Amino acid sequence: MNANAKKIRVLVAKPGLDGHDRGARVVARALRDAGMEVIYTGLHQTPEQVVETALQEDVDVVGLSILSGAHMTIAPRIKEMLKEKDMGDVLFLVGGIIPGEDAEKLLAEGNADQIFTPGDPLDKIINYINGRVNINRKS
Amino acid sequence: MAIRGVLMHQLVKDLLNGNRRAAARLITIVENEDDQKRSLLKEIYPHTGNAFIVGITGAPGAGKSSLVDRLLQQIRSDGLTAGIIAVDPTSPFSGGAILGDRIRMQDHALDSAVFIRSMGTRGSLGGLSRSTREAIQVLDAFGKDIIIVETVGVGQSEVDIVKTADSTVVMLTPAGGDSVQTIKAGIMEIADVFVINKADLPGSDRSATEINMMLDMNGEKPWRPPVLSTVSINGEGVNELWLALQEHRQYLEESGKLLEVRKQRVRRELTEQVEYLVKTRIWEDVRDTIELDDLVEKITKRLQDPYSAAGELLEKINFFKEDQGEGV
Numbered sequence: 001m002n003a004n005a006k007k008i009r010v011l012v013a014k015p016g017l018d019g020h021d022r023g024a025r026v027v028a029r030a031l032r033d034a035g036m037e038v039i040y041t042g043l044h045q046t047p048e049q050v051v052e053t054a055l056q057e058d059v060d061v062v063g064l065s066i067l068s069g070a071h072m073t074i075a076p077r078i079k080e081m082l083k084e085k086d087m088g089d090v091l092f093l094v095g096g097i098i099p100g101e102d103a104e105k106l107l108a109e110g111n112a113d114q115i116f117t118p119g120d121p122l123d124k125i126i127n128y129i130n131g132r133v134n135i136n137r138k139s
Numbered sequence: 140m141a142i143r144g145v146l147m148h149q150l151v152k153d154l155l156n157g158n159r160r161a162a163a164r165l166i167t168i169v170e171n172e173d174d175q176k177r178s179l180l181k182e183i184y185p186h187t188g189n190a191f192i193v194g195i196t197g198a199p200g201a202g203k204s205s206l207v208d209r210l211l212q213q214i215r216s217d218g219l220t221a222g223i224i225a226v227d228p229t230s231p232f233s234g235g236a237i238l239g240d241r242i243r244m245q246d247h248a249l250d251s252a253v254f255i256r257s258m259g260t261r262g263s264l265g266g267l268s269r270s271t272r273e274a275i276q277v278l279d280a281f282g283k284d285i286i287i288v289e290t291v292g293v294g295q296s297e298v299d300i301v302k303t304a305d306s307t308v309v310m311l312t313p314a315g316g317d318s319v320q321t322i323k324a325g326i327m328e329i330a331d332v333f334v335i336n337k338a339d340l341p342g343s344d345r346s347a348t349e350i351n352m353m354l355d356m357n358g359e360k361p362w363r364p365p366v367l368s369t370v371s372i373n374g375e376g377v378n379e380l381w382l383a384l385q386e387h388r389q390y391l392e393e394s395g396k397l398l399e400v401r402k403q404r405v406r407r408e409l410t411e412q413v414e415y416l417v418k419t420r421i422w423e424d425v426r427d428t429i430e431l432d433d434l435v436e437k438i439t440k441r442l443q444d445p446y447s448a449a450g451e452l453l454e455k456i457n458f459f460k461e462d463q464g465e466g467v
Contacts, residue, residue: 006171007171007234007235007259007261009167028237029237031235032230032233032235032236032237033230033233033235034233034235035233035234035235036235037229037235037236037238037257037259038235038236038237038238039238039239039241039257040237040238040239040242041241041242041245042239042242042243042245045245046249048248048249049245049248049249052248052249053241053245053248053255055159055160055163056159056162056163056248056254056255056256057163057238057256057257058163058164058166058167085160086160087160
């Protein structure tokens with residue numbers, strides 16, 4: 001392992017009011033084991049807090065975990081603020097209980113780069129991030 | 140390359156203008172050992188030396204992050220700005236890390252006078268990350284009045300923080316073993332201020348007494364570390380801690396000790412930079428002229444020993460002749 005290698009930095013964020021972070025922790029742990037540096041925000045974050053944290057931590061990826069049903073409000077809001085702060089190129093993932101039609105809408109409107117839902121294998125998330133972040137860096 | 144140079148220079152300009160994104164990007168660059176790191180740090184260095192650096196260290200779960208959060212309230216109510224570097228361990232197996240210190244500090248996430256950055260140790264074993272010092276320089280040039288460095292959760296001997304901070308706070312919790320622990324070498328020697336956190340738990344008075352006894356055995360010293368009790372979840376004792384840190388800073392400044400400490404730090408930095416340049420140069424030459432894998436193979440098979448192989452290697456790149464005239 002090259003200690004000098006650039007590491008992929010991921011913000012795992014729990015925006016909004018739901019207090020369930022088992023899923024977020026499982027994902028955080030899996031990304032850690034895949035060699036990434038995972039910054040976890042803890043619960044009940046406002047979109048402003050998530051975006052400012054992403055900025056200060058200079059992350060490559062922001063992953064939201066939303067189980068409250070507020071994803072159609074929160075995800076577009078955070079995406080918009082990321083763009084405002086010139087961080088539109090940060091990979092933006094949404095995970096949680098996201099009904100299929102909502103997922104399609106978020107993706108179609110560019111308010112999420114990818115959506116992961118219960119049942120998706122952890123490897124799928126890891127591979128997706130590895131593939132996309134390396135592409136982003138090359139460009 | 141020229142375009143890139145201009146771009147990088149712009150980053151330093153932005154930093155000095157108070158752009159938070161620039162601060163974040165620069166820390167990433169120094170942390171990733173980017174090619175531009177040294178030239179950027181050269182530009183940053185003249186703007187450093189103004190911040191006061193506080194180190195907070197202690198065992199995992201002692202309450203360091205929560206205490207930093209409380210301390211931030213004090214610092215901000217005095218109208219000062221703050222930068223936080225929070226270090227958590229990097230996995231020796233995967234190279235990954237969970238950086239969870241800022242969970243306790245998220246109340247300050249939207250305060251533009253506070254900048255919080257989490258870092259993984261990335262192989263460093265002294266309680267800090269490999270690039271903590273450089274990250275401090277970035278936040279110093281960024282204009283933060285106080286920079287707090289929170290170490291990884293430490294055991295007995297991870298004492299790099301004392302080489303980095305102006306004031307070091309060692310945090311303990313009640314019932315941390317008998318009084319022999321207090322006279323052991325290492326972490327118990329580096330404190331400028333002792334804090335017994337979770338002082339609402341049984342045994343905290345005894346812990347304080349034992350540390351005080353240890354300190355009283357030291358004889359007369361110009362600075363005698365105070366032993367404070369805090370409860371970081373409700374903020375008890377944090378005002379006293381902030382006052383103690385200010386007192387220590389005053390002592391350092393008035394006694395000339397601050398200058399002395401910073402000179403030592405500069406000397407160490409200079410030595411490290413020279414060693415770095417020499418090392419880089421040697422390995423460049425070695426890479427160009429010598430097949431290392433063959434040597435490794437030979438040494439593994441016990442056909443050669445590493446001690447004479449190292450000498451021969453340096454001879455092959457004319458290290459002794461060119462640079463020294465004769466062997467070292």
